[in-house]
Amino acid sequence: MAESKGNVEVKGRQGEGLSDERLIEVYQLMLTVRRWAEQGEQLFAAGKISSFFHSCVGQEAVGIGVGLAMEPRDLVLSYHRAHAYGITRGTPLEQYTAEILSKRTGVCQGRGGEAHISDVSRGNFGGTGIVGSYLVVAPGLAYAQKLLGTQAVVVCAFGEGSACEGEFHEGLNLAAIWKVPVVFILENNGWQVTMPNSRAIAVQDFACRAAGYGMPGIVADGQDVVAVYETVRAAIERARAGGGPSFIECQTYRFKGHSRGDPPYGVYRTREEVEAWYARDPLKVLGARLSLAEEELARLDDEARAAADRAYQYALASPLPEGQEAEEFLYV
Amino acid sequence: MRELTYVEALKEAHFEEMRRDERVLVIGEDVSLGYVFGVTRGLVGEFGAARVIDTPLMESAIIGSSLGMALGGLRPVPEIMFIDFITLGWDHLFNHAAKMRWQTGGQVKVPLTVRCAYGAFGHLRAGPCHSQSITAWFMHTPGLKVAIPSTPYDAKGLLKTAIRDDNPVVFLEHKTLYPTRGPVPEGEYTIPFGEADVKREGKDVTIIAIGNMVHRSLSAAEALDKEGVSCMVIDLRTLAPLDKKTIVEAVRKTERAVVVDEDTRTCGVGAEIVATLVEEAFDSLNAPVLRVGSKDLVIGAGPTLEDYVIPSVQDIVDAVRRVLYRT
Numbered sequence: 001m002a003e004s005k006g007n008v009e010v011k012g013r014q015g016e017g018l019s020d021e022r023l024i025e026v027y028q029l030m031l032t033v034r035r036w037a038e039q040g041e042q043l044f045a046a047g048k049i050s051s052f053f054h055s056c057v058g059q060e061a062v063g064i065g066v067g068l069a070m071e072p073r074d075l076v077l078s079y080h081r082a083h084a085y086g087i088t089r090g091t092p093l094e095q096y097t098a099e100i101l102s103k104r105t106g107v108c109q110g111r112g113g114e115a116h117i118s119d120v121s122r123g124n125f126g127g128t129g130i131v132g133s134y135l136v137v138a139p140g141l142a143y144a145q146k147l148l149g150t151q152a153v154v155v156c157a158f159g160e161g162s163a164c165e166g167e168f169h170e171g172l173n174l175a176a177i178w179k180v181p182v183v184f185i186l187e188n189n190g191w192q193v194t195m196p197n198s199r200a201i202a203v204q205d206f207a208c209r210a211a212g213y214g215m216p217g218i219v220a221d222g223q224d225v226v227a228v229y230e231t232v233r234a235a236i237e238r239a240r241a242g243g244g245p246s247f248i249e250c251q252t253y254r255f256k257g258h259s260r261g262d263p264p265y266g267v268y269r270t271r272e273e274v275e276a277w278y279a280r281d282p283l284k285v286l287g288a289r290l291s292l293a294e295e296e297l298a299r300l301d302d303e304a305r306a307a308a309d310r311a312y313q314y315a316l317a318s319p320l321p322e323g324q325e326a327e328e329f330l331y332v
Numbered sequence: 333m334r335e336l337t338y339v340e341a342l343k344e345a346h347f348e349e350m351r352r353d354e355r356v357l358v359i360g361e362d363v364s365l366g367y368v369f370g371v372t373r374g375l376v377g378e379f380g381a382a383r384v385i386d387t388p389l390m391e392s393a394i395i396g397s398s399l400g401m402a403l404g405g406l407r408p409v410p411e412i413m414f415i416d417f418i419t420l421g422w423d424h425l426f427n428h429a430a431k432m433r434w435q436t437g438g439q440v441k442v443p444l445t446v447r448c449a450y451g452a453f454g455h456l457r458a459g460p461c462h463s464q465s466i467t468a469w470f471m472h473t474p475g476l477k478v479a480i481p482s483t484p485y486d487a488k489g490l491l492k493t494a495i496r497d498d499n500p501v502v503f504l505e506h507k508t509l510y511p512t513r514g515p516v517p518e519g520e521y522t523i524p525f526g527e528a529d530v531k532r533e534g535k536d537v538t539i540i541a542i543g544n545m546v547h548r549s550l551s552a553a554e555a556l557d558k559e560g561v562s563c564m565v566i567d568l569r570t571l572a573p574l575d576k577k578t579i580v581e582a583v584r585k586t587e588r589a590v591v592v593d594e595d596t597r598t599c600g601v602g603a604e605i606v607a608t609l610v611e612e613a614f615d616s617l618n619a620p621v622l623r624v625g626s627k628d629l630v631i632g633a634g635p636t637l638e639d640y641v642i643p644s645v646q647d648i649v650d651a652v653r654r655v656l657y658r659t
Contacts, residue, residue: 118440119439148404167392170396173390329437329438
């Protein structure tokens with residue numbers, strides 16, 4: 001898979017262990033995603049982008065940990081906030097960003113926008129515009145891997161909003177009775193737009209439901225990329241070896257509002273709650289493992305901002321598709 | 333030529349296509365035993381449970397997981413036991429299967445054939461949620477293809493084409509057609525999509541019909557023949573793609589048309605065909621084009637309520653008389 005100059009190259013990534021040297025690269029990747037997301041928010045606030053932007057700030061460790069735990073042949077079905085997954089899987093930041101801006105140079109030629117950043121050549125089917133729909137697609141995609149003997153594992157990543165949709169029930173049950181290689185990743189960031197978990201579910205966490213379907217359910221610290229990586233890696237290898245599906249709830253937090261125009265706090269969340277989670281910023285958690293010097297951190301930050309800058313400049317300068325391109329690709 | 337039932341013809345299509353391509357598989361409720369209508373009975377003996385998949389009740393996941401299988405390189409043929417249940421899986425068909433190729437810019441294809449049993453049963457009055465046709469929803473969805481065979485010959489040929497098509501196809505089988513018999517040649521054949529079939533020649537009026545209503549239209553044509561009215565009956569066979577050329581040419585000749593389908597009439601297939609004929613053959617028309625469809629009501633559980641709603645042979649005869657100004 002070719003990497004763009006704009007991407008951070010984490011050597012030997014995807015499926016291999018996270019050594020200390022690699023962790024610096026992981027930090028750089030996470031910082032790039034962070035600066036990229038922040039710049040996206042600024043551009044949206046300035047009215048430069050027409051469609052949605054669901055910031056992943058605060059949740060980067062989940063997507064990066066999962067993305068690195070997957071092998072190149074593995075497949076991921078994700079959701080509208082899952083930008084860290086797609087970037088980790090290697091889609092060049094330029095083309096990824098261009099898709100969010102609905103430009104012709106985007107991964108889906110500007111057709112899908114933010115919710116549907118599909119890069120199938122890299123095993124990434126992107127998100128879905130209908131929250132929860134992939135929960136029932138994942139067992140079928142995994143069934144195909146089993147029948148065709150590809151040895152690939154399907155990761156299905158979603159937020160807790162999806163976990164309240166009916167598809168969650170059908171999908172987990174189906175994956176379990178078929179015993180197919182799916183790893184369900186629930187990114188529990190505490191909020192389904194304005195609804196907090198305390199009002200959305202009657203139990204303490206979502207992982208307890210996994211046993212009800214006949215698969216292991218694990219809670220992981222979603223702010224610690226190493227913890228996410230190790231937990232997901234074990235589940236992926238278990239699935240690959242024929243052990244069937246499993247369910248991992250990564251507890252994290254949505255630092256920003258749901259989408260553009262929704263403030264981080266003041267409407268339905270308190271400032272105290274949001275600021276308490278800042279102490280668990282995934283960059284801080286990973287940084288504590290590395291003890292990087294100030295100059296090194298500043299250098300990495302400059303590079304991250306530059307990479308994000310290049311991506312947005314590329315996207316802003318790219319053309320929109322011509323209207324009549326809508327006639328293509330409806331049928332094979 | 334030998335005769336097969338509609339069920340036998342569909343079953344033969346399954347055997348042939350599953351032998352031809354090992355990526356083709358069947359999935360649905362009770363498919364290995366072939367409940368309720370028997371089409372898939374016998375497949376599991378040859379192809380095994382991995383390719384003839386019985387599922388729990390999960391229409392959403394039947395369509396959704398079939399989409400996943402198709403994205404993964406298989407060619408699934410899910411069965412929806414009664415078309416009314418497809419509402420549970422509607423999101424996966426309408427928002428995803430129909431759109432994914434388009435919205436990914438061609439990165440994926442979705443070779444999916446969703447078989448559905450539809451329509452009022454007749455002898456078994458199945459009530460509000462087991463008797464509907466729902467046809468228009470599928471024709472209305474960009475990205476789907478729709479086939480609706482009325483004879484065993486058409487059923488086998490169209491199903492084989494559907495399974496080989498790399499696009500999502502909805503395949504509609506009227507329940508009352510399952511036991512009907514008709515000639516089916518030995519040997520390999522397929523019927524392309526987008527080709528209507530003239531089931532009866534005629535010169536006074538064109539009756540355009542689909543599914544079970546083709547047979548009611550033929551019965552109406554027989555009755556009208558005794559009055560000296562000569563009806564052409566055209567079976568559309570596929571709604572998407574639609575064979576506009578055949579129906580426009582027919583209407584240019586007969587100058588009058590009636591469209592018959594079993595779905596509720598408002599915004600139905602009939603309405604679409606009428607609009608198409610008005611757009612493309614207006615100058616040839618000597619009368620308004622009439623549509624005969626089910627009344628915009630719920631189909632009741634008993635015979636009198638069902639018969640009130642579903643178009644009868646008499647309804648078709650009356651419509652033909654009206655376009656001939658004979659009432």
